[in-house]
Amino acid sequence: MTEDRSLPGLSLDQWEATKDTLHLWAQIIGKTRLALTPMRNHWWNATLYPSARGLTTRRMPLDAHNLEIEIDLVGHRLWARTTESDASFELHHGLSVADFLHRLGDLLEGLGVRADIRAEPFGVPMTTPFAADRDHASYDADAVARFLRVLQWSADVLEEFAGWYCGKSSPVQVFWHGFDLATSRFSGKRAEARPDIDAVTAEAYSHEVISFGFWPGDRTNPFPAYYSYTAPEPTGLSQTSLLPAQAEWAPQANGSLAILRYEDVRRAAASRSVLLDFLQSAYEAGASLAGWDLADTATQWCPVPSDRLTRLSRPPATGAGAAS
Numbered sequence: 001m002t003e004d005r006s007l008p009g010l011s012l013d014q015w016e017a018t019k020d021t022l023h024l025w026a027q028i029i030g031k032t033r034l035a036l037t038p039m040r041n042h043w044w045n046a047t048l049y050p051s052a053r054g055l056t057t058r059r060m061p062l063d064a065h066n067l068e069i070e071i072d073l074v075g076h077r078l079w080a081r082t083t084e085s086d087a088s089f090e091l092h093h094g095l096s097v098a099d100f101l102h103r104l105g106d107l108l109e110g111l112g113v114r115a116d117i118r119a120e121p122f123g124v125p126m127t128t129p130f131a132a133d134r135d136h137a138s139y140d141a142d143a144v145a146r147f148l149r150v151l152q153w154s155a156d157v158l159e160e161f162a163g164w165y166c167g168k169s170s171p172v173q174v175f176w177h178g179f180d181l182a183t184s185r186f187s188g189k190r191a192e193a194r195p196d197i198d199a200v201t202a203e204a205y206s207h208e209v210i211s212f213g214f215w216p217g218d219r220t221n222p223f224p225a226y227y228s229y230t231a232p233e234p235t236g237l238s239q240t241s242l243l244p245a246q247a248e249w250a251p252q253a254n255g256s257l258a259i260l261r262y263e264d265v266r267r268a269a270a271s272r273s274v275l276l277d278f279l280q281s282a283y284e285a286g287a288s289l290a291g292w293d294l295a296d297t298a299t300q301w302c303p304v305p306s307d308r309l310t311r312l313s314r315p316p317a318t319g320a321g322a323a324s
Contacts, residue, residue: 007153007266008146010224012217015143019216021136022071022144023179024097024121025078026055028104028130029069030176031117033057036067042184042204047173050155050181054148055174067113069104073148076141080107087111093140097133123177125219147216150224150262151181154214157272158183161212161279164302168207180227182213185283187292191232205231210286212279214262221250224262226278229255230286240285243277244268258282280304288312 012019026048034046037060048055054073059066065083072079077088078100087110089103101119108115119130128135151174158172158181168186175182187208194202212228215221229252230237238249238256247260260278268274287294295309302309 007271008149009266010146010150010216010262012222012224015140015147016217017136017138018140018143019147019179020126021097021138022147023124023176024126024130024133024136025071025091025100026174026176026179027121027124028097028101028117028119029055029057029071031119031122032069032104032108032115033060035115035117036060036062036113042170042206043175043200044170044173047171047175049171049173050148050151062113065112067111073144076139076144078104078107080104080111080113082111082113085111091139094137095139096135096137097128097130099134099137101130150216151214154181154226154275157275158212158214158279161276164280164299164304165297166299167297178215178218180213180215182211184209184211185287185297187287187290208232208290208292210283210290212282220252221259226260226262226265226275228258228279228282228286230290231255232290234286234289234291237285237289240289241281242285243281244274247278247281258285284312 030046030048033048037045039045049058051070053075054071056070057068059068068081070079070081071091076091078091079086079088087107089107121127121130126133126136155172162169162172162183165185168188170182170184172181172183174180189208191205191208208231210228210230214224214226216224233255238251242248242258244260244264246264247258250257250259260275265271265275284294292313294313295306296313298304298306298309
């Protein structure tokens with residue numbers, strides 16, 4: 001194996017404090033987008049997107065004008081732009097979550113925008129309300145530049161992979177609750193309702209889905225990695241094989257997760273091909289066991305032979321033989 005020098009190292013322990021701060025800043029921006037946009041299925045109106053310089057809300061229509069908010073990880077500024085004007089403030093070490101919230105509010109007010117958000121973290125171990133959080137204030141400019149490079153490269157590969165599927169699929173987007181970049185494919189069938197889950201999760205998983213993504217690591221999985229999961233999870237999923245050899249199934253609280261560490265991708269001789277192989281192998285594992293029609297939903301750009309996809313398209317296992 002040889003290292004792809006275009007991809008930087010991103011060891012979590014070297015920038016975890018900055019990652020946590022950036023994650024909470026992204027939650028504030030994401031909650032602002034959620035407050036200002038019409039609702040969409042699977043919460044797609046709340047997500048952020050990789051941009052040429054960082055993370056963006058994209059254009060948000062308002063009564064009087066348009067608004068875009070961007071976390072610029074190249075110039076290290078937070079930008080708010082309307083059709084008529086723009087304003088920004090510097091991102092730097094020592095800028096706490098509380099300071100970020102206050103300065104963003106002042107910035108938007110100066111542009112004639114008001115967004116009422118639930119100003120507290122969601123889905124993360126941190127629980128301090130944003131306005132009181134002065135502990136998270138780390139910002140390593142070199143680390144965020146490396147993160148941006150990895151995020152953009154990963155988004156490019158996920159975009160290529162998304163182009164192999166012609167069924168319902170999501171954009172390649174950043175979910176700010178988990179701070180992961182993801183895209184999802186749907187079978188078109190509604191999932192069985194689960195009375196034991198909250199309304200947020202119920203909307204996210206209302207239909208059969210296979211998701212793929214990248215996250216920079218957290219306390220549960222303390223390393224950057226690519227992942228995939230199938231929901232609802234079919235019987236036998238974690239016993240299927242994955243590509244490349246370093247990929248593995250990892251048990252999580254809510255099911256099995258296919259994981260390929262970023263470092264294994266970065267050090268591969270052909271990083272892009274290795275990642276695409278992983279994504280396709282995870283998709284084939286979940287879709288074939290769940291009874292999806294892999295052949296009918298493949299586009300003409302999908303490089304996987306059609307006879308293989310036809311062979312993998314089979315009814316889901318049921319009854320006594322389901323676990324065999």
